[in-house]
Amino acid sequence: xxxxxxxxxxxxxxxxxxxxxxxxxxxxxxxxxWYRQDPGMGLRLIYYSASEGTTDKGEVPNGYNVSRLNxxxxxxxxESAAPSQTSVYFCASTEWVGLEETxxxxxxxxxxxx
Amino acid sequence: DQQVxxxxxxxxxxxxxxxxxxxxxxxxxxxxxxxxxxYPAEGPTFLISISSIKDKNEDGRFTxxxxxxxxxxxxxxxxxxxxxxxxxxxxASFSNAGGTSxxxxxxxxxxxxxxxx
Numbered sequence: 175x176x177x178x179x180x181x182x183x184x185x186x187x188x189x190x191x192x193x194x195x196x197x198x199x200x201x202x203x204x205x206x207x208w209y210r211q212d213p214g215m216g217l218r219l220i221y222y223s224a225s226e227g228t229t230d231k232g233e234v235p236n237g238y239n240v241s242r243l244n245x246x247x248x249x250x251x252x253e254s255a256a257p258s259q260t261s262v263y264f265c266a267s268t269e270w271v272g273l274e275e276t277x278x279x280x281x282x283x284x285x286x287x288x
Numbered sequence: 289d290q291q292v293x294x295x296x297x298x299x300x301x302x303x304x305x306x307x308x309x310x311x312x313x314x315x316x317x318x319x320x321x322x323x324x325x326x327y328p329a330e331g332p333t334f335l336i337s338i339s340s341i342k343d344k345n346e347d348g349r350f351t352x353x354x355x356x357x358x359x360x361x362x363x364x365x366x367x368x369x370x371x372x373x374x375x376x377x378x379x380a381s382f383s384n385a386g387g388t389s390x391x392x393x394x395x396x397x398x399x400x401x402x403x404x405x
Contacts, residue, residue: 178331205391216292216377216395217332224391232392264331268391274339275320275381275391279331 197265311378
């Protein structure tokens with residue numbers, strides 16, 4: 175049981191390049207999320223997927239797209255990277271016990287856009 | 289507009305003493321609160337949570353207190369250990385009209401806890 179996995183761990187891009195961040199979970203969770211963490215800002219929600227086949231915008235969606243490929247996988251795409259997208263990106267999935275939730279996070283992808 | 293705030297960027301505590309981390313929120317619709325711990329180069333790890341129907345929840349050395357009238361929650365760690373040194377995030381969530389939250393979390397900025405031996 176690997177939990178939430180993310181690839182790649184590190185990436186350097188030039189302005190205008192594109193890339194896809196991959197995320198997978200093996201816990202059979204319905205809901206998955208993408209966050210970014212910037213210094214002094216905490217984690218901010220980019221996009222989420224409440225269930226397979228659905229996606230919706232979070233707090234900071236501009237410049238990103240997502241795909242919920244299947245129940246396990248949720249990818250984040252930067253079509254034209256900008257220096258403002260330099261950040262650490264975390265994928266997460268949620269387990270529900272009744273109305274109580276626990277969100278499990280991946281190890282993160284560190285992205286530098288030059 | 290920061291809906292969840294952790295006003296102390298850092299906290300330093302002696303081993304064996306109590307650590308108290310504080311969190312304030314502004315959105316009265318929040319009804320579920322969580323604390324996460326994060327080590328460098330790792331993802332956040334869930335610590336403890338509390339529903340708005342409670343005012344206290346304990347799990348071993350960790351206790352979370354919720355004061356709804358003050359829109360304030362705190363995490364107490366007793367006794368503190370050097371291994372507790374990490375960044376601590378509080379997060380909040382709320383149920384939508386259908387009574388089922390999509391689990392979207394709003395995080396505070398984090399507090400760096402350092403426990404000295």
